[in-house]
Amino acid sequence: MTAAQSLKPETESRIVLRVEGLGKTYGGVVALSDVDLSIRAGTIHGLLGENGAGKSTLVGIMSGQRQPSSGTIYLDEKPLPPVDVRAMEEAGVFLVTQEPMIIDHLSAAENLMLGIWPKRRFGFVNWRKLAIDAARMLDGTGIDPSALAGSLDAVARRKLNILRAMFSGGKVIILDEPTAALTVDDRAQLFDFMRRLKAQGVTFIFISHFNDEILEICDAVSVLRDGRYAGGSEDVGAMTSEDLSELVLGRGLVLFERQRPTFSADAPAIHLTDIRSGALNLPSLAIRAGEVVGVTGLPGGGGKELARTLFGLQPAASGRIRFADGAERALPAHPAEAFAAGIAYLSDDRRRDGSIAQMSIAENISLSAEVALARGAFMNAEQERALSQRYFSSLGIKAPNSSVAVDTLSGGNQQKVCLGRVLATRPKLLMLDEPTRGIDVGVKQDVLRIVDELSRTGVSVIIISTDTDELVRAVDRVLVFQNGRVREELAGEAISRSRLRNLG
Amino acid sequence: MSDIAMTHSAPKPQTAKSRRSSAAGWILHNVVWIWLIALVVIFGLFNQYFFTLFNLQNIMVQATVLGMIALAMALPLLVAEIDLSIPANVGFSSAIGAMANTDLGLPFFLAALIGIAVATLIGFFNAVCITKLKMVSLIQTLSMMIILQGALLALTQGRTITSLSPGYVWIGQETIGGWPVMPVVFVLAILGMYVLLRHTVLGRSIFAVGGNQVASNSAGIRVDRVKILSYTIAGFLAGVAGYLLASWQMAITSNQGASYLLYAIAAPIIGGVSVFGGRGSVIGVLGGVLLLTVIQVGLAIISVPSFYVGMIGGIMIFIAVAIDAVRVRYFG
Numbered sequence: 004m005t006a007a008q009s010l011k012p013e014t015e016s017r018i019v020l021r022v023e024g025l026g027k028t029y030g031g032v033v034a035l036s037d038v039d040l041s042i043r044a045g046t047i048h049g050l051l052g053e054n055g056a057g058k059s060t061l062v063g064i065m066s067g068q069r070q071p072s073s074g075t076i077y078l079d080e081k082p083l084p085p086v087d088v089r090a091m092e093e094a095g096v097f098l099v100t101q102e103p104m105i106i107d108h109l110s111a112a113e114n115l116m117l118g119i120w121p122k123r124r125f126g127f128v129n130w131r132k133l134a135i136d137a138a139r140m141l142d143g144t145g146i147d148p149s150a151l152a153g154s155l156d157a158v159a160r161r162k163l164n165i166l167r168a169m170f171s172g173g174k175v176i177i178l179d180e181p182t183a184a185l186t187v188d189d190r191a192q193l194f195d196f197m198r199r200l201k202a203q204g205v206t207f208i209f210i211s212h213f214n215d216e217i218l219e220i221c222d223a224v225s226v227l228r229d230g231r232y233a234g235g236s237e238d239v240g241a242m243t244s245e246d247l248s249e250l251v252l253g254r255g256l257v258l259f260e261r262q263r264p265t266f267s268a269d270a271p272a273i274h275l276t277d278i279r280s281g282a283l284n285l286p287s288l289a290i291r292a293g294e295v296v297g298v299t300g301l302p303g304g305g306g307k308e309l310a311r312t313l314f315g316l317q318p319a320a321s322g323r324i325r326f327a328d329g330a331e332r333a334l335p336a337h338p339a340e341a342f343a344a345g346i347a348y349l350s351d352d353r354r355r356d357g358s359i360a361q362m363s364i365a366e367n368i369s370l371s372a373e374v375a376l377a378r379g380a381f382m383n384a385e386q387e388r389a390l391s392q393r394y395f396s397s398l399g400i401k402a403p404n405s406s407v408a409v410d411t412l413s414g415g416n417q418q419k420v421c422l423g424r425v426l427a428t429r430p431k432l433l434m435l436d437e438p439t440r441g442i443d444v445g446v447k448q449d450v451l452r453i454v455d456e457l458s459r460t461g462v463s464v465i466i467i468s469t470d471t472d473e474l475v476r477a478v479d480r481v482l483v484f485q486n487g488r489v490r491e492e493l494a495g496e497a498i499s500r501s502r503l504r505n506l507g
Numbered sequence: 508m509s510d511i512a513m514t515h516s517a518p519k520p521q522t523a524k525s526r527r528s529s530a531a532g533w534i535l536h537n538v539v540w541i542w543l544i545a546l547v548v549i550f551g552l553f554n555q556y557f558f559t560l561f562n563l564q565n566i567m568v569q570a571t572v573l574g575m576i577a578l579a580m581a582l583p584l585l586v587a588e589i590d591l592s593i594p595a596n597v598g599f600s601s602a603i604g605a606m607a608n609t610d611l612g613l614p615f616f617l618a619a620l621i622g623i624a625v626a627t628l629i630g631f632f633n634a635v636c637i638t639k640l641k642m643v644s645l646i647q648t649l650s651m652m653i654i655l656q657g658a659l660l661a662l663t664q665g666r667t668i669t670s671l672s673p674g675y676v677w678i679g680q681e682t683i684g685g686w687p688v689m690p691v692v693f694v695l696a697i698l699g700m701y702v703l704l705r706h707t708v709l710g711r712s713i714f715a716v717g718g719n720q721v722a723s724n725s726a727g728i729r730v731d732r733v734k735i736l737s738y739t740i741a742g743f744l745a746g747v748a749g750y751l752l753a754s755w756q757m758a759i760t761s762n763q764g765a766s767y768l769l770y771a772i773a774a775p776i777i778g779g780v781s782v783f784g785g786r787g788s789v790i791g792v793l794g795g796v797l798l799l800t801v802i803q804v805g806l807a808i809i810s811v812p813s814f815y816v817g818m819i820g821g822i823m824i825f826i827a828v829a830i831d832a833v834r835v836r837y838f839g
Binding site for chain 1: 706707708709710711714715718719721722723724725726727728729785786
């Protein structure tokens with residue numbers, strides 16, 4: 004049962020959505036087992052859990068996208084028959100997914116009314132009513148109804164999705180990690196917006212990996228672990244971040260903390276000279292062997308551009324790279340050259356740019372190292388298998404075996420596969436773009452630990468991150484980029500939360 | 508986000524159900540072969556002649572040309588593109604080869620090689636347009652198809668080329684111990700494609716590019732190069748198919764190859780090659796080719812009036828595709 008017993012009188016509103024004994028199996032794999040959960044009307048209900056704990060499966064069932072193997076959903080205490088997405092939406096339950104469902108070349112107003120166009124007779128769209136209604140809905144949100152959706156920023160797109168759900172009669176709106184890829188300001192803006200809608204009586208189910216977000220905005224919280232209900236509270240105010248982590252992991256969380264090595268002045272290093280591409284302008288930079296350098300700044304500031312230029316994904320106007328062994332070369336023109344030269348990069352968008360979803364874990368891990376292992380045109384099957392197996396087990400990828408397709412894995416495990424793929428190329432310079440975004444706090448520590456261990460073998464690492472917490476705990480030096488240049492450099496103990504926040 | 512938990516609890520009550528569903532999955536995964544066997548039995552019941560050795564040889568010969576074209580078609584599909592000009596390429600390149608033999612008097616093997624080279628070049632040219640000029644493959648190859656069909660008509664002036672030398676038609680006519688030689692080429696092509704797709708870096712890259720082009724590029728795969736090679740090999744296969752077709756029919760008509768277009772697209776897709784790229788196998792293509800050939804030959808043998816052949820054949824293909832759609836829907 005939920006922790007409904009510890010109710011405070013003022014939060015006692017009716018239960019709008021309840022699930023009982025919910026279970027789901029895929030093939031032989033149990034994704035969800037005997038979950039009971041109650042959501043009260045007009046609250047923001049946090050849903051926490053590790054990658055693969057069953058959050059997405061649960062909200063998938065709640066929103067009608069997946070059918071439960073067992074159990075019942077009650078809406079306003081009335082049991083629902085097995086239903087599909089449309090029926091759930093008509094009943095008022097909407098899922099807003101991580102990737103906003105938005106059609107880029109339609110206007111904000113049209114996106115808002117997608118599928119619910121105000122109609123005239125004979126199926127004609129009532130454009131005037133559409134424009135008026137949309138303008139009213141968007142009033143005060145800062146979104147221009149006639150702006151093309153493709154030109155909107157991440158927050159506006161999320162808002163648009165939430166508004167669309169509301170406008171379609173949404174009573175319960177499920178937000179699956181809405182804060183992923185948002186900046187601190189964006190997040191505050193989104194939270195204000197949610198509070199305003201809550202005051203209008205909308206109920207939210209809010210999925211997040213961040214304890215501080217849950218503590219900030221949620222009235223109640225439920226935690227899933229290994230597909231089961233692990234605990235929860237209807238009085239989030241009384242909880243601490245540690246309480247939440249313990250519920251999520253089932254044990255106390257040991258946060259990773261890097262022991263910063265000391266480098267001598269003449270330590271071997273990778274030297275970058277005169278790196279220019281678009282607005283990016285980096286006269287010189289030395290990254291010592293075994294050093295972990297954090298790169299931060301606003302989007303477009305130059306951090307991501309630096310990595311993509313060094314990796315050959317973005318054309319360079321100029322630039323040389325000299326490795327610790329003295330070998331100097333021009334920047335690679337293609338990722339294939341970069342891997343061959345010992346430069347590896349892992350994109351922040353692992354869905355689009357990280358792995359081949361329908362290929363197996365093993366095939367993905369060996370994908371980038373394949374050319375180096377090949378005997379002429381032929382694959383070196385045994386060595387590839389051995390390599391994949393090594394990273395499959397050393398990275399602790401949770402899957403029945405390595406021949407499972409990557410798209411059946413949870414986000415955190417997909418990220419480990421991607422990491423395995425770039426590590427398998429044995430890079431000298433490893434660049435990771437937001438390596439822990441959207442993955443749970445437990446796997447996040449794993450990833451940071453892997454990076455740490457790798458650096459101890461002499462690999463130079465660049466981590467591009469907007470997660471201040473990660474920068475404070477995992478890197479030796481932080482470069483703050485602005486307008487394509489390094490604006491500030493922090494090292495060692497000078498890397499602190501307050502310094503990084505102020506740099507914003 | 509597909510967030511399937513990997514919990515360790517043993518699935519107790521589901522075992523019977525999942526065993527049943529995996530059996531259904533197995534059947535659906537091999538639907539091409541089961542449907543193929545079923546049709547062979549049905550046609551055989553209608554007419555005993557269907558089971559004769561001569562008919563088996565007939566099916567093998569018929570399957571060869573369609574099979575070569577289907578293999579060619581499968582390659583662009585696997586990299587999530589398409590090449591509609593392949594059947595037209597079959598006709599055009601074989602006309603070039605035949606005319607080099609008959610009009611220029613070149614030896615037949617040299618003439619055949621010229622035809623195959625022309626076909627390979629056309630495949631290469633298509634790929635360059637698609638990768639370097641970023642032309643949309645559907646439209647680029649559609650226009651190439653129209654050009655090649657027109658060029659064949661212009662080349663032949665509407666006449667049928669029949670004066671092919673005995674050497675040129677040898678491969679399509681020769682039998683050893685009563686068995687036709689031509690299907691050997693198809694068997695070799697199947698083996699070659701199997702090795703290419705399963706055991707070479709290029710093969711692996713083809714599946715990766717078809718699955719996710721952007722990620723493949725970031726993984727260090729030269730996407731353009733992979734696409735160009737796929738189209739070029741497809742062109743080569745089309746050239747060989749053209750040579751075989753001309754040699755088998757001992758003639759080149761002014762619309763040679765055109766009738767293969769839809770069947771050549773249908774065969775790989777029936778055999779499980781995804782139109783969205785990245786999925787498919789050589790064995791599947793073989794299954795699709797045999798299925799279509801058996802339908803064609805079978806309908807002829809049980810003497811279905813010719814007015815109904817197209818319709819019934821179409822319905823049989825429809826059933827195969829529908830079953831496959833059900834498979835993808837429920838078993839992925």
